[in-house]
Each structure stands twice: as C-alpha cells, then as structure tokens.
Amino acid sequence: xxxxxxxxxxxxxxxxxxxxxxxxxxxxxxxxxxxxxxxxxxxxxxxxxxxxxxxxxxxxxxxxxxxxxxxxxxxxxxxxxxxxxxxxxxxxxxxxxxxxxxxxxxxxxxxxxxxxxxxxxxxxxxxxxxxxxxxxxxxxxxxxxxxxx
Numbered sequence: 001x002x003x004x005x006x007x008x009x010x011x012x013x014x015x016x017x018x019x020x021x022x023x024x025x026x027x028x029x030x031x032x033x034x035x036x037x038x039x040x041x042x043x044x045x046x047x048x049x050x051x052x053x054x055x056x057x058x059x060x061x062x063x064x065x066x067x068x069x070x071x072x073x074x075x076x077x078x079x080x081x082x083x084x085x086x087x088x089x090x091x092x093x094x095x096x097x098x099x100x101x102x103x104x105x106x107x108x109x110x111x112x113x114x115x116x117x118x119x120x121x122x123x124x125x126x127x128x129x130x131x132x133x134x135x136x137x138x139x140x141x142x143x144x145x146x147x148x149x
Contacts, residue, residue, distance in 0.1 A: 004064055006082040007074075010089065011044070011060060021045060023127045038093050040066040090128055097126040 014020050028042040040063040047058050068075040071088065101124050125133070140149045 006080045010086045094126050094128040
C-alpha cells in the first residue's frame with residue numbers, strides 16, 4: 001500500500017480506544033446510502049472485531065483507497081504525519097456525522113423518531129466531540145513565589 005504506517009498507527013490506536021471503537025462498530029449496523037471514510041473504517045473495524053484468530057493481518061485496502069480518493073494529501077506513496085492524519089480523520093468523521101444529523105432534521109425526524117425544531121446554525125456535537133473534545137488551559141507558575149498567571 002506504500003508508506004501507510006502513519007495510517008496503521010492511528011487506526012490501531014483508535015481501535016483500542018473502546019468508546020470510539022464501539023461507536024464505529026455501531027455505525028456499521030445503520031443503513032447507509034453511500035461509501036464514505038466512516039463506512040470504510042466501520043467495515044475495517046468490523047473485520048478486526050469478527051476475526052477468529054488472535055493474531056494476523058487485515059489489510060486496510062478499502063480504507064486506504066477511500067482516503068486517497070477523498071484527500072489528495074494522502075494520494076501518494078509518501079510517508080505522512082500521523083498527527084495530521086488523526087486530525088483529518090476525526091474532523092472528517094465529525095463533519096460526516098453532523099451532515100447526517102442535519103439531513104435527518106431536514107427530513108423532520110431524528111433517530112429516536114421525535115420532531116425537533118431548528119436551533120439555529122450551531123453545529124450539533126457528535127460522539128467524536130464527546131470522546132475527544134476538551135479544553136486546553138495554560139498556566140505559568142513562578143519558580144520563586146509559585147504565583148500563577
């Protein structure tokens with residue numbers, strides 16, 4: 001597949017993040033309209049989860065192919081930065097989930113069947129946000145008096 005160790009590293013780390021893995025696997029059972037990076041990731045995680053052997057190799061061919069179609073930065077055989085790939089993947093999944101939720105609202109229904117009024121242009125938080133979003137804080141402490149700024 002070329003130099004995809006940046007991708008494999010991120011995929012392995014995300015697979016072993018239980019809340020993320022469970023959400024991706026749950027996404028697999030939902031009816032889908034078209035292939036996306038999330039559907040390919042869901043298929044890959046499902047292949048790993050349903051593997052009968054304790055060890056082995058599952059090539060992420062479909063996922064890599066979709067990634068290369070969606071983003072020209074990854075459409076080559078060069079090594080990439082794992083951190084940039086992680087950010088891209090999580091942002092892409094969150095955007096896709098937000099778009100799906102927006103489509104459901106436009107159709108007048110949410111997953112639980114209730115009708116919800118439009119709450120403005122504020123984007124809905126997704127399970128990606130719930131798992132990975134945080135607040136960055138910075139404090140400077142004096143080495144002498146230990147005052148915090």
